[in-house]
Amino acid sequence: MGERIAKPEHIAVAPDAPPVVDVRGLWSIFGKGTEAFTVHQDLNFTVQRGEMLSLVGGSGTGKTVLLRQILGLARPARGTVTVLGRPASEMGREGAASRVGMLFQHGALFSAFNVLDNVAFALREQGTLPHDLVRDAALVKLQMVGLKPEHATRMPADLSGGMVKRVALARALIMDPPLLLLDEPTAGLDPSSADEFCELLRELRAALGLTVVMVTHDLDTLFALSTRVAVLADKKVIVTGPPHEVAHFKHPFIEHFFMGERGQRAMAPVKTAPAPAPPAVPEAVPPPDKEQP
């Protein structure tokens, strides 16, 4: 665990530049009539270039829905989602892959395609490059995520959990998008594979200068990688800030999430080696009708 508690790689964040992701007044409503339920209600947050923002929240609070809205795969009922200066809803399937890469919550490799064809998929769909160049580009991405050329012809069913994640990551990065979305990247991995995958994410983020939005329940992953955390509760983002400051924000979900046994374990090593000086106060995003703690 000590490894994963290492501080997140420092990448210059550009606070004055336009945000890479800007979510304003977002409402997500599912179902109709008496069955209708609201998942997000006037939710706001931004992600600056170079940030590694972790989104945390209870199950069903709409974290995956939010990533899908950033990717342009789902539209909010109200509000705007702007990605790299353009409405997310305007991104076509192919355009999206060169702007935003996504590692889906459940791996989601095409089971009938081998590793290489999975990785090459978006580039091949685009149809602008000859077959050989597409293959070479996919092989470069495989190497980038620590896989070997001989893995290229394997089928997804023959891969370990850690390898599936690596292939999915290579596929998300095939068109060199500046923004990467990760939905539970280490879920289902054993601790040592999770450590390795965190290390890979940290290295790639630094090498490629990526902006990353990650959903995770795993506190080791969160502390190892995040420059900032945004907490989803009460249908909105209730607070954002550096992990160790958000951990002390007074809210029942946060207390349960960070101060439970798992949280104490994940935070313990950093008590002796605190993270580098973050801004003094987490940026509370209070609902207008509630008192600030």
Ligand SMILES: Nc1ncnc2c1ncn2[C@@H]1O[C@H](COP(=O)(O)OP(=O)(O)OP(=O)(O)O)[C@@H](O)[C@H]1O
């Ligand atoms: N297309 C849809 N139609 C109807 N309901 C949906 C749809 N997509 C998501 N939901 C509902 O929205 C809520 C939020 O779902 P979401 O998958 O975003 O949760 P989550 O925060 O990612 O949860 P988990 O941590 O378990 O992955 C859930 O109640 C889910 O059933």
Ligand SMILES: [Mg+2]
């Ligand atoms: Mg989810």
